[in-house]
Amino acid sequence: MPVAQSELVFSQRAKYFASNLVLRALIGGLKLIPYRWRVPSMGWILRMLAPLVGFHKRVRRNLEYTRPDLSNAEVNRLCHEVADNVGRTLAELYAGKPFWARANAADISGPGLAALKRAQAEGRPVILVTGHFGNYDAARSKLVQMGFDMGSLYRRMANPYFNEHYVKAISATGKPMFEQGKRGMVEMVRHLKAGGNIAIVADMHAMGGTYLPFFGRPALTSTVPAELALKYNATFIPIYGIRRENGMDFDVVVAEEIAHSDPVTMTQAVCDDLEQRIRAHMGQWFWLHRRWKPMHDTPHPDYPER
Numbered sequence: 001m002p003v004a005q006s007e008l009v010f011s012q013r014a015k016y017f018a019s020n021l022v023l024r025a026l027i028g029g030l031k032l033i034p035y036r037w038r039v040p041s042m043g044w045i046l047r048m049l050a051p052l053v054g055f056h057k058r059v060r061r062n063l064e065y066t067r068p069d070l071s072n073a074e075v076n077r078l079c080h081e082v083a084d085n086v087g088r089t090l091a092e093l094y095a096g097k098p099f100w101a102r103a104n105a106a107d108i109s110g111p112g113l114a115a116l117k118r119a120q121a122e123g124r125p126v127i128l129v130t131g132h133f134g135n136y137d138a139a140r141s142k143l144v145q146m147g148f149d150m151g152s153l154y155r156r157m158a159n160p161y162f163n164e165h166y167v168k169a170i171s172a173t174g175k176p177m178f179e180q181g182k183r184g185m186v187e188m189v190r191h192l193k194a195g196g197n198i199a200i201v202a203d204m205h206a207m208g209g210t211y212l213p214f215f216g217r218p219a220l221t222s223t224v225p226a227e228l229a230l231k232y233n234a235t236f237i238p239i240y241g242i243r244r245e246n247g248m249d250f251d252v253v254v255a256e257e258i259a260h261s262d263p264v265t266m267t268q269a270v271c272d273d274l275e276q277r278i279r280a281h282m283g284q285w286f287w288l289h290r291r292w293k294p295m296h297d298t299p300h301p302d303y304p305e306r
Contacts, residue, residue, distance in 0.1 A: 027094050035098035039091045039248060046087030047080050055083055059287040065295055066215035068303050081283025088247060089135045102249055103141035103241070110254035112237040120148060123195040125234040129225050130241075131203035131274045132286035138241030138250040140199045151191045152199045153178045192232045199239070200225050202267075203274060205293050210264060214271045216302050219292050226258075226266035236266060238273045243284055253277075 026045075030038050050056050056079045063075050070078075092099040119126045128143075130136045144150050178184035178191070178198075188198060206222035214221070229236040238255040258269045278285040 027090075030091060031094070035095060036248070038095070039088045042091035043084035043087040043247070046083040046090070050079065050083035055079075055086075055288045058290070061295070062287045062289075062291065065292060066217050066300070068300055078283050078287065082285070082287050084247075085134070085243065085284050086286060086288070088243070089137075092135055093137060099138075100141055100145065103138045103252075104145045106138060106142050106241070106250040106252045108142055108146075108252040108254065110239075111256040112239070112254035115235055115257040116148075116237060116254055119235040120197075125192040125195050125232055126197040127192075127225055127229045127234045127236050128197065128199045128239045129202045129236070129270050130199065130239050131278075132201060132289065133203075133240055133274065133278060134242040134281070134284045135250060136201055136241055139239045139252045140241075142241070142250075142252045143197070143199075149196045150199060151178060151188060151196055153184065153188060153201075189228070189232070192228065192234060198228075198234075202270060203291065204289065205291055210267070212264070212268050212271055214291070215275055216300055217292050219271070221267055221271060223263035223267045225270075226263040229266065230260055230263065236260070238270055240277055242277070242281060 030042055033041060046055075059079050059082050060075055063070055063078065092102075116126060116128075118124075128139075130139060140150055140152060178188040192198060202222060202225050204222075205220050206224075207220070209220045209222040211218040212221045213219070226236065228234065236258045238258070240253045240255070242251045242253060244250060255273050258266050260266070
């Protein structure tokens, strides 16, 4: 977990402060460009920066660990696609009204949409789980504009200076926002008890979680979202904001509701559904995350000869 600003040594504070200035200047400068050019421009910038800041190295390592069947050409292509999607997503999170309009225009479909609307009519809480895939905020923005009472759980960024700016940007899409931690959990539970909806990005390495298969490899995964759904009788549904081929628009897909059983079974269903979506759009997942820690030099069970 990120530490408080007061716990950072001087060199760390200086590093974070400098990087915050650079990022905010970049984002501020990009806002001077019309939205239809700004988003692809940020994608291009991240593609150029990715090999210099180590993104490609992380993506390659993750793909080698989970998809050793891919050719070098396919891995190279994915390195660029991942960086492009990250850049576009960053530009969109800070865009405000132009992004909200794109999200509002997105088609929404999927077998879970009926369950979501039914829960809304009954005043039953809903926990929507997603991943760092496509633009995860497009789905939340769409639902907010459809009249759903959407709260969101977020993870504080390591850079305390940029985190303040980031939270302000994502809060503009919809409130309330709950920071991961004891206080945020209390506020989120209160929201659920009142029949509210929560969106949780649930594909990060989670200390204290359970190792579950993800792309055939053990990934430490939080079962807390499923535990909350069981405890507060919340409808439990995966949801995604999938980027279209034009790079600017989205399809919001509400997956089938996950039946209540036990936390591990329900969480594995989330992992399986997300993996299925990623395999269909490999370049749209944030492969630069350290999702599998620690990594072990063992043959992949699906590709034992590689």
